[in-house]
Amino acid sequence: MKKSYKIIILAFGLIGFTVSSCNTSSNNTKAVSSEKKVAYQCPMDCESGKTYEKPRKCPVCEMEMDKVEK
DSSP, X not given: OHHHHHHHHHHHHHHHHHHXXXXXXXXXXXXXHHTOOEEEEOTXXXXXXXXXXXXXXXXXXXXXXEXXXX
């Protein structure tokens, strides 16, 4: 009888550990995805990959900048 209680308690403990570790990993994913920053870059790549924080026209070709994620 004592053996059955130990097995049941162990099973609930493993289930609880598994559920808590799954919830932790999903929360980390949300934190990482919210850290992506938006930058703006010339679509013609006139300045070899240079990015700006705000939308504006390219100083070289005067085209509107496109959004890119860093």
